[in-house]
Amino acid sequence: MDLRALDPVARRAALRARSIEIIRAGQAGTGAYIASPNFRTYHYCWLRDGSFIAYAMDRVGEHDSARAFHRWVDRTLRSVAHKVDRLEAKARAGEPIALSEWLHTRYTLDGREGSEDWSHFQLDGYGTWLWALCEHVGMTGETGLLEEFRPTVDLVVRYLSLFWDRPNYDCWEEHGDQVHPSTLACLYGGLKAIAAYRPDLDLEALCQAIRQYVLTHFVHGGRLTKFADGRSVDANLLWVAVPFGMLPPDDPVMQATVAELERRCVTGGVHRYPEDTYYGGGEWLLLTAWLGWYYARVGRRDRAWDLLRWVEDQADPEGNMPEQVCERANDPTMIQPWVERWGPVANPLLWSHAMYLVLLEELGG
Numbered sequence: 057m058d059l060r061a062l063d064p065v066a067r068r069a070a071l072r073a074r075s076i077e078i079i080r081a082g083q084a085g086t087g088a089y090i091a092s093p094n095f096r097t098y099h100y101c102w103l104r105d106g107s108f109i110a111y112a113m114d115r116v117g118e119h120d121s122a123r124a125f126h127r128w129v130d131r132t133l134r135s136v137a138h139k140v141d142r143l144e145a146k147a148r149a150g151e152p153i154a155l156s157e158w159l160h161t162r163y164t165l166d167g168r169e170g171s172e173d174w175s176h177f178q179l180d181g182y183g184t185w186l187w188a189l190c191e192h193v194g195m196t197g198e199t200g201l202l203e204e205f206r207p208t209v210d211l212v213v214r215y216l217s218l219f220w221d222r223p224n225y226d227c228w229e230e231h232g233d234q235v236h237p238s239t240l241a242c243l244y245g246g247l248k249a250i251a252a253y254r255p256d257l258d259l260e261a262l263c264q265a266i267r268q269y270v271l272t273h274f275v276h277g278g279r280l281t282k283f284a285d286g287r288s289v290d291a292n293l294l295w296v297a298v299p300f301g302m303l304p305p306d307d308p309v310m311q312a313t314v315a316e317l318e319r320r321c322v323t324g325g326v327h328r329y330p331e332d333t334y335y336g337g338g339e340w341l342l343l344t345a346w347l348g349w350y351y352a353r354v355g356r357r358d359r360a361w362d363l364l365r366w367v368e369d370q371a372d373p374e375g376n377m378p379e380q381v382c383e384r385a386n387d388p389t390m391i392q393p394w395v396e397r398w399g400p401v402a403n404p405l406l407w408s409h410a411m412y413l414v415l416l417e418e419l420g421g
């Protein structure tokens with residue numbers, strides 16, 4: 057049946073159920089979430105996507121799914137823990153570090169490192185994992201997990217403490233020669249969250265240093281910028297406020313940042329950034345839901361509902377939600393080259409479904 061033929065209320069209920077079903081179907085027995093089942097390049101579990109998906113599953117009460125993901129992360133990172141000793145020794149000796157030596161950004165569903173070349177050095181997913189784990193513990197009261205995962209939590213905290221201000225690839229796996237405010241927001245959010253459960257880690261000074269770094273380098277003309285250039289913008293700047301709380305959502309800097317996003321990244325749905333050409337640089341469902349999440353948090357619920365409806369309108373007849381839609385791409389000439397390289401846009405993308413669920417929960421369904 058074509059879900060688009062249903063009345064809005066029935067369609068919403070169907071899309072909610074379908075989103076949970078797609079996420080469950082995309083969770084391996086190991087607990088890993090595949091980024092997208094129908095897109096070969098995404099047959100891995102990214103810490104970034106996975107952590108937000110686990111958070112969404114917690115928000116809709118699917119705690120066993122989220123717990124299984126966190127156990128997968130724990131097992132996976134235990135198996136690569138020795139790498140951090142080596143990284144620390146190399147860093148202290150001032151030796152260069154190759155891309156594959158860093159902790160990877162994505163793992164196979166059975167928890168191994170992939171063998172393909174990839175922009176592995178991305179810190180954001182590690183911070184986001186700490187945050188999502190603490191959210192899980194907060195929502196379920198399963199504090200025992202923090203004991204069970206203690207060596208892994210300590211490892212991640214050590215890794216982030218050592219390398220937080222090193223240039224690394226952003227959440228779009230680009231610009232590895234820069235430090236990114238959205239990445240620092242993930243680190244801040246994760247370290248703040250774990251600090252509340254683990255005062256022994258003594259993380260307050262580090263959290264304040266990360267926050268100060270962002271305010272010093274990435275606020276220009278009263279708003280946040282993607283780079284330290286004073287002009288650039290990226291929808292991932294939303295993360296500074298929601299969910300990571302480095303600035304309150306109604307802070308004037310956040311308000312000015314969102315106004316700039318509305319001017320330069322929103323054409324109905326939300327583009328990653330104006331210069332994006334990945335599949336032409338289309339409108340991303342997960343970012344559109346994110347902007348809705350932001351508006352819900354500042355009390356602009358009408359705008360949040362509009363964005364939710366926009367996301368719903370992008371689902372296909374079976375209720376699958378793609379990564380992006382390309383009708384209003386930044387650069388339409390760049391759609392076909394990507395289709396030839398990797399096939400049609402990833403659909404369904406589990407992270408899109410996750411952010412839809414988060415916004416729906418935020419608006420009270």
Ligand code: BGC
Pocket residue numbers: 091098102104105227228229407
């Ligand atoms: C995105 C990443 C994402 C990955 C898997 C990439 O195209 O830039 O943010 O983690 O796909 O969904």
